[in-house]
Amino acid sequence: MANYLLEMKHITKLFPGTRALDDVNLQVEEGEIHALIGENGAGKSTLMNVLSGIYPYGSYEGDIVFDGNICKFHTIKDSEKAGIAIIHQELALVPYLSIGENMFLGRERGNVLRVNWNETYHKAAELLSLVGLHEDPHTLIKDIGVGKQQLVEIAKAMGKAAKFLILDEPTASLNEDDSKRLLDLLLRFKRQGMTIIIISHKLSDIEYVADKITILRDGATIETLTKGVDDCSEARIIRGMVGRELSNRFPSREKREGEVILEVRDWTVYHPLNENQKVCDNVNIKLRRGEVVGISGLMGAGRTELAMSIFGKSYGRNISGTLLLNGKETHLNSAKAAIDHKIAYVTEDRKTSGLVLGMPIRENTTLAMLSKVSHNKVLNKDMENQVAREYADKLRTKCSGIDQQVGSLSGGNQQKVLLSKWMFAEPEILILDEPTRGIDVGVKYEIYLIINQLVAEGKSVLILSSELPEIIGMCDRIYVMNEGRIVGELMQAEANQERIMATILQSGKGA
Amino acid sequence: MATKNILKKNTMLIALGVVMVLFQVLIVRGDKGSLFAPNNISNLFFQNSYVVILAAGMLLCILTGGNIDLSVGSVVAFVGAMAGTLIVTKGVNIYLSIVICLLLGAAIGAWQGFWIAYMRIPAFIVTLAGMLVWRGLALVTLGGLTISPFPEEYTRYFNTFIPGADASKATVFRTTMLVAVSVCVLAIALQVFSRIQKKRKGYAAESIFLFLFKLLFLCAVVVAIAWLLGLHKGIPVILILLAIVVFIYIYYTTSTVPGRHLYAMGGNEKAAQLSGINTNRVLFGAYTNMGFLSSLAALVVVSRFNSAAPTAGTNYEMDAIASCYIGGASAYGGTGTVGGAVIGAIFMGVLNNGMSILGIDSNWQRFVKGMVLLVAVAFDVISKKRSKAV
Numbered sequence: 001m002a003n004y005l006l007e008m009k010h011i012t013k014l015f016p017g018t019r020a021l022d023d024v025n026l027q028v029e030e031g032e033i034h035a036l037i038g039e040n041g042a043g044k045s046t047l048m049n050v051l052s053g054i055y056p057y058g059s060y061e062g063d064i065v066f067d068g069n070i071c072k073f074h075t076i077k078d079s080e081k082a083g084i085a086i087i088h089q090e091l092a093l094v095p096y097l098s099i100g101e102n103m104f105l106g107r108e109r110g111n112v113l114r115v116n117w118n119e120t121y122h123k124a125a126e127l128l129s130l131v132g133l134h135e136d137p138h139t140l141i142k143d144i145g146v147g148k149q150q151l152v153e154i155a156k157a158m159g160k161a162a163k164f165l166i167l168d169e170p171t172a173s174l175n176e177d178d179s180k181r182l183l184d185l186l187l188r189f190k191r192q193g194m195t196i197i198i199i200s201h202k203l204s205d206i207e208y209v210a211d212k213i214t215i216l217r218d219g220a221t222i223e224t225l226t227k228g229v230d231d232c233s234e235a236r237i238i239r240g241m242v243g244r245e246l247s248n249r250f251p252s253r254e255k256r257e258g259e260v261i262l263e264v265r266d267w268t269v270y271h272p273l274n275e276n277q278k279v280c281d282n283v284n285i286k287l288r289r290g291e292v293v294g295i296s297g298l299m300g301a302g303r304t305e306l307a308m309s310i311f312g313k314s315y316g317r318n319i320s321g322t323l324l325l326n327g328k329e330t331h332l333n334s335a336k337a338a339i340d341h342k343i344a345y346v347t348e349d350r351k352t353s354g355l356v357l358g359m360p361i362r363e364n365t366t367l368a369m370l371s372k373v374s375h376n377k378v379l380n381k382d383m384e385n386q387v388a389r390e391y392a393d394k395l396r397t398k399c400s401g402i403d404q405q406v407g408s409l410s411g412g413n414q415q416k417v418l419l420s421k422w423m424f425a426e427p428e429i430l431i432l433d434e435p436t437r438g439i440d441v442g443v444k445y446e447i448y449l450i451i452n453q454l455v456a457e458g459k460s461v462l463i464l465s466s467e468l469p470e471i472i473g474m475c476d477r478i479y480v481m482n483e484g485r486i487v488g489e490l491m492q493a494e495a496n497q498e499r500i501m502a503t504i505l506q507s508g509k510g511a
Numbered sequence: 512m513a514t515k516n517i518l519k520k521n522t523m524l525i526a527l528g529v530v531m532v533l534f535q536v537l538i539v540r541g542d543k544g545s546l547f548a549p550n551n552i553s554n555l556f557f558q559n560s561y562v563v564i565l566a567a568g569m570l571l572c573i574l575t576g577g578n579i580d581l582s583v584g585s586v587v588a589f590v591g592a593m594a595g596t597l598i599v600t601k602g603v604n605i606y607l608s609i610v611i612c613l614l615l616g617a618a619i620g621a622w623q624g625f626w627i628a629y630m631r632i633p634a635f636i637v638t639l640a641g642m643l644v645w646r647g648l649a650l651v652t653l654g655g656l657t658i659s660p661f662p663e664e665y666t667r668y669f670n671t672f673i674p675g676a677d678a679s680k681a682t683v684f685r686t687t688m689l690v691a692v693s694v695c696v697l698a699i700a701l702q703v704f705s706r707i708q709k710k711r712k713g714y715a716a717e718s719i720f721l722f723l724f725k726l727l728f729l730c731a732v733v734v735a736i737a738w739l740l741g742l743h744k745g746i747p748v749i750l751i752l753l754a755i756v757v758f759i760y761i762y763y764t765t766s767t768v769p770g771r772h773l774y775a776m777g778g779n780e781k782a783a784q785l786s787g788i789n790t791n792r793v794l795f796g797a798y799t800n801m802g803f804l805s806s807l808a809a810l811v812v813v814s815r816f817n818s819a820a821p822t823a824g825t826n827y828e829m830d831a832i833a834s835c836y837i838g839g840a841s842a843y844g845g846t847g848t849v850g851g852a853v854i855g856a857i858f859m860g861v862l863n864n865g866m867s868i869l870g871i872d873s874n875w876q877r878f879v880k881g882m883v884l885l886v887a888v889a890f891d892v893i894s895k896k897r898s899k900a901v
Contacts, residue, residue, distance in 0.1 A: 311785075312787075314784070314785060334787070334789070335784055335785050335786070335787045335788075336787035336788075336789065338787070339786075339787040340787075345785060347782075347785060352779070352781060352782075353779070353781040353782050353785055354782055354785070355779065355782055356774070356775050356778035356779040356782050356783070356845070357778065357779065358778045358779075358845050358846055359774065359775070359778055359845075363771065363774075363775075367771070367775055367782075367783070367786045367788075368786040368787055370768045370771060370772075371768070374767075374768050377767050377768045377769060378766055378767055378768075379766050379767060379768060379771065381766070382708070382709075382712060382714065385714055386712075421786070
């Protein structure tokens with residue numbers, strides 16, 4: 001029997017309403033690089049959070065055996081003590097502190113009354129040379145690139161005497177050269193006896209470094225492939241990632257397509273803070289009346305940014321390109337202008353940018369179109385009541401009454417209130433960003449019915465979703481987006497999960 | 512459950528009642544007169560008129576997201592100085608002076624609002640700067656001296672009573688009660704009318720018991736106050752001004768589109784923006800309005816003290832902010848009512864007044880007020896946490 005450094009046995013983790021992990025088993029041998037792969041929401045990050053103690057012992061079922069001992073991590077500090085270090089996709093560095101200060105944040109050298117800066121920077125420099133980063137440790141984090149920041153994180157982990165490294169999407173924001181350098185570093189660590197788990201969407205990276213690949217799907221382990229033993233081709237991996245059956249979870253609708261109502265030409269958007277980063281790159285899309293179009297892509301593909309920049313330039317800077325509504329070039333410079341031109345954007349994050357949680361259902365429903373329930377800026381509360389009740393009934397929102405605070409509703413019902421708000425704005429074009437995120441299956445179906453009803457009324461819908469079955473099940477036409485660019489367009493008939501995944505992954509390799 | 516909710520919603524009103532009774536007991540036992548002496552009630556209105564006005568404006572600022580305005584005391588001093596210079600020194604027409612002062616206040620507010628809303632400089636910093644700037648200008652305008660007295664022609668709009676000073680005692684009482692009763696009748700008529708409308712359209716209305724209780728309570732308070740005022744000199748003109756201001760701002764916050772925008776912005780600015788609300792304009796409006804109300808308060812204050820002093824308005828911003836928080840406004844914005852802020856202002860006023868009658872050292876008075884503010888807000892925060900946990 002092989003010598004397993006880590007065994008995770010029958011891990012089950014429940015979140016309110018969903019089973020994030022369902023009887024997951026993972027075995028990692030000492031001194032190997034083990035890749036964890038799966039779609040968004042497959043449970044990769046959750047599993048790693050369980051391992052590193054972010055979800056404490058007792059909040060999940062099952063056992064973690066590390067180095068022969070059953071582990072009961074209560075905090076991330078416990079797992080660090082055992083020698084496990086996790087590097088998250090979003091780097092946890094303080095931009096206005098120096099490299100050295102960041103590396104010893106929370107473990108400052110010296111004592112409470114006096115930090116030993118000489119030791120701090122000396123040690124930091126040693127660790128930096130270990131990862132091959134030749135920077136002065138006095139440099140501020142904000143002044144070095146993302147690739148180097150990633151290396152600082154790794155050096156920081158090395159400083160904690162980690163023997164087990166977890167990297168969550170380490171190359172997601174790196175360019176080709178930096179990625180290569182990072183992966184080579186991992187291979188060198190491996191030769192020195194380090195054990196590594198790497199989570200990545202980039203199959204080329206995985207092919208390059210991984211000894212074993214474990215595929216997760218819908219919170220369960222599907223299989224573990226060993227390099228040199230099993231077939232580790234891309235096609236094989238993709239099949240493992242998406243190989244679920246499409247059951248009849250999507251209501252059918254009559255096809256009816258009219259003229260082009262929305263067209264976006266050569267749309268380029270830059271990141272609001274980082275002015276050299278293109279978030280959307282030369283995007284061209286069309287939407288016809290009565291059509292449901294999907295934009296598929298992984299997290300960070302630029303879908304939300306595209307939608308928000310169309311919706312009255314609510315995101316990004318230096319937006320260039322042409323927006324045509326009903327064939328006429330239109331400039332939308334504010335959310336208000338977009339709403340006035342009958343566009344609605346239903347945000348992916350209903351809690352932080354969709355609803356006013358402290359307000360009742362009634363006031364949230366009318367917020368985007370108060371002019372319809374007011375006269376000379378004076379609200380007609382009777383009318384508002386009536387409208388709110390009408391939509392609550394129509395969408396079957398479960399609530400104690402329209403004066404219930406939205407914050408106390410369940411996720412699915414909050415989503416319905418958000419939809420009511422935008423349906424009340426009477427748009428011709430609805431952009432739905434992750435319309436069913438965090439909602440249970442029954443309510444999902446209801447939301448699909450609502451979408452179909454809107455289409456039947458002659459409205460057009462643009463769905464942004466990272467759930468492939470949803471995109472395939474609901475959309476007449478699908479754009480595939482990756483790294484800010486549209487990399488493919490598929491009709492419903494020719495779309496399947498393998499094709500979409502392959503389009504994304506191949507485009508990533510070419511870049 | 513229902514009664515519990517009603518109690519919870521009106522905690523401050525109940526606390527106000529308790530504090531009043533407490534002071535009354537202490538004052539009567541100490542044989543120092545009565546909190547409810549006719550002239551004292553009249554005084555309460557005069558003493559706190561400026562707090563009520565400022566609290567209404569401050570509430571709008573706080574609603575936008577916990578932003579406060581630290582400059583109001585200095586604005587009161589500066590606008591007061593302008594009023595003194597125009598009316599007393601230069602002898603400019605009174606009405607013209609009033610208009611100029613109000614416009615000046617709005618302009619000051621707009622200036623600060625510009626930096627806060629469009630340049631997005633934190634309100635705390637902009638108004639801290641304003642606190643120094645306007646106080647400085649007040650000192651410059653007055654040359655460090657106090658201007659007084661104001662002509663009777665001006666002060667009569669703020670300091671007098673209805674009916675006039677030469678009316679007989681009986682006429683005073685009768686007029687006051689007549690006004691009070693008409694107010695009650697009007698209120699009852701409006702409430703009953705809106706209830707009938709609600710019922711007819713099939714909307715949910717509160718229980719008949721609660722409805723009657725509320726109306727009765729309101730009328731009882733109005734009549735009781737009028738009774739006491741009638742025994743003194745009648746209805747202070749300032750009370751009418753206050754009633755108008757409070758009514759307008761209650762209406763603005765609860766029944767108009769811009770009012771709704773205030774709450775939406777404070778509740779979730781991002782969601783408000785994506786709903787097509789120009790949040791910059793909302794913020795700008797709140798601060799411009801604060802400047803306007805500060806100048807109104809300045810006009811009231813110079814009349815009450817019958818002088819324009821460079822030190823006028825010191826700590827007024829603190830009184831206004833405290834009133835809002837005691838009245839249940841959230842320090843993070845999005846919740847709070849004008850009515851609550853007014854109750855908070857009265858609460859502070861009663862504390863001041865009661866402690867003064869009891870002869871408590873003014874240094875200790877500050878201590879007590881500070882503790883009351885802390886306890887009131889802590890109570891609110893903790894009770895909210897608990898209700899969330901359940």
